[in-house]
Amino acid sequence: MAKKKKPKRFYDYSLLFCIIFLTAFGLLMIYSASSYMAQLKYDGNAGYFMMRQLVIASAGLVFALIISKMDYHWYARFAVFAYVLSYVLMIAVSLFGREVNGKKRWLGIGALSFQPTEFVKIALIVLLAAVIVQMGNKVNTWKGMLFVFGLAFPIGVIVGANNLSSGIIILGIAFVMLYVACKKHMFFYGCGAAAVVAIITAGPLATFLEKINLLQPYQLSRIHVWQNPEAYAREGGYQVLQGLYAIGSGGLFGKGLGESIQKMGFVPEAQNDMIFSIICEELGLFGAVSVILIFLFMIYRFMLIAQNAPDLFGTMLVVGVMGHIAIQVILNIAVVTNTIPNTGITLPFISYGGTSVLFLMLEMGMVLSVSNQIKLEK
């Protein structure tokens, strides 16, 4: 792989288009989902949520484009620093964090506030990519795997203590990166199979775990809500049901953009985690499947970039981002459709959330930057 002068470089415009499309679609859906409640809450300002998201997403996109033109090896240097910073931020948030709905998830600096967990995700991706490159073949040994996992586990647990779903995503990212990096197969498939079995047998399993005091009663009740939201409407099934009502009333082609009724206060904070249910209601199965396919296309682009990245570091970075986006999309839709128990996960690019969209854009910048390092064969 000899270097050539001014080699023709690749830039994944498909991915870029995909990002812009999803973000724009997200803004549209945020407006649709939130305008009714926003004008009630913010004195007639129907575009309150959409405008905030628009500003941050635009800024994020600019950052992404800048990052995409940089050499991604450059920020490998900050990997350890970012990793340590993650701990600092997570400890800070659990000490000084702003409490919203009984959970300390926000760290405020002056007028700005953000969710450090989003930073943790990107920091971990960079760190693990760097570490895996450093380890070389050692990653194929049990000891090496344990080491990599050992880096992700503590921060995952700290995050998970306050935000279970983010903890799961962080461990999921590590799992996916390790899977791609190392030689072993069966171990990972075994873990995956175990997870599927756990979901299928969740009911009896949870009852059993609660009996032997491994599970708190409130966690068991979440399982009950998930399995039968109608019967446990008061314990939290109400929210789940509202989402299902929205999805169910969408039908094949939906009620039409802006025609959702469920967004009128029935689905709580419809612009957040549950936005996919409003997409279903307004755009129907057709719209929902289209959104899933666009995400799938995005993941496909990640795969292509990962496969063609100039080096392992690039591959691992993209794989990390791919895992992150994929896990979040799948879990979000699974939650909204009540396929798994309810836990707060946002839908990337579409759900309202400044921190989320900002760091997602940074990740996209990284991926585009990797794509930009791909030298095209002449």
Add this chain to the structure above:
Amino acid sequence: MRSSHTRHREKTAVLFLLLSLCAVGLIGRLAYLMLHRAEYYSQMAEDLHQRERTIKAARGNIVDAKGKVIATNRTVCTISVIYNQVKDREEVIRILCEELDMAEADVRKKVEKRSSREIIRTNVDKETGDRIRNRKLAGVKVDEDYKRYYPYDSLASKVLGFTGGDNQGIIGLEVEYEPYLKGINGTILTMTDAAGVEIDNAFEDRIEPVSGNDLHISLDVNIQQYAEQAAYETMERKGARQVSVIVMNPKNGEIMAMANVPEFNLNEPFTLNTEAPAGISSKEKQELLNQMWRNPAINDTYEPGSTFKIITAAAGLEAGVVKLEDTFSCPGFRVVEDRKIRCHKVGGHGGETFLQGAMNSCNPVFIDVGQRLGIDNYYRYFEQFGLRKKTGIDLPGEAATIMHRKENMGLVELATVSFGQSFQITPIQLITTASSIINGGRRVTPHFGVKVTNGDKTVVHRFSYPEGDEILSEETSAQMRFVLEQVVAEGSGNKAKLSGYRIGGKTATSEKLPRSLKKYISSFIGFAPADDPQVIALITIDEPQGVYYGGTIAAPVIADIFKNILPYLGIEETEEESTSEPGNGS
């Protein structure tokens, strides 16, 4: 390095495949929810979003025997203000004050209250409502509504009953025939958000109300008015607590009039018809209202007294234990076991036939007849005549007979029952049983309801009252008609005589309990024509002052009523004197 690169490529591809698989799984799940379960969830969602606003159905009319409407609806308006839509608040306040004749402060408070809809006033008459609507004030809504209206105010108030705020019957026929009269309310379905606020321009579903059907009853306004007038006159003249008059067709049980004076104004059912003592609590007022709404002719029982001798006589004749010409002697009392029971005539009636005993309303004669029948027989006839059961009149709250249990009945009880004491029945029970005795022996069901028609005047339901059991033979019935005609012609009921008509009847003066109070219920039951009774009437005068004999004060009232209603009913005068052959006594 090369191999590891390949491996990473492969694994990335496998990863993508696995993720695609997840995506397919989720699409499957979505398809299940959005296609298979769509109907279920969208129905649930719709139930959640829709708010029903009721459109009141017009309640059916109640129509008398001659087609006069005696209960109907009047359109009234509800005036309300929608805060957000009001443009000129001051003008709205000024005009509403002016039109509704309300204090400015009250109107201002309501108009300036921040609420989605504030009702200013309900039950505003239609003209005022129309005037306000024509002013076209932004934010002022005039909704039309129905209110029950009784054109004759207090006519047959305790029979007709009235309706409550939801247009539901509260007492009387309004309750009894609720299912026919009520109709089906319509609904306007509007969409609301989670807070229940109606969404503008959202799809509105409207289900039109179905008006209630008209109820046609046997009551005749003219007869009722006359009966009420006679009852009021009697009540005033005699200073009575209350007077009831029932006029009925003895052949089929159709009630032509049921007056219970004092009546109350059906258009103001919550206003007492007597002067309420000052400063009564709302509970006490409710108690007084309940009393006012009571229909004593069917809700209250009393000791019938001598009118009940009709039953004893019919039972004795039917059983063959007595004949009209059997002789008795009355020394002014009769000793039964250890008790001396007095006749109303202190000196006694002396020797007399059974017929004369009936004409004299002589207690010892009827005590003897009762004793001849014996407890078992008497009790059997009591039951056979239907006295133990309710009459089944189509009004709510009919009181049951209060009678000795057979095993507790001794000869003394039998003696007192024989002339109508020591047990209680309702006036409607008495007139119904008397009807059955004189109509040829068939038990009838007293009733008002005749048929139900819909808006097109087509009959949708005709009430049938199957002919009851034969409780008496035709012969005994004919004998009873003869006996009772003699009572009026020459006996204690002679004040009920009406020239040109053959009247039968029986008087009674019942002592109210406790007897020491010396309060009475004077009554008379009469029927005409005596040979073929087409109308029977019962008057009960509760606690008359002064002269209290039924024969003196009650009988003439019935005569007076008959004088007016018999020609009206098309019953012609006959010149011949009343001498129909008595039935064969054996």
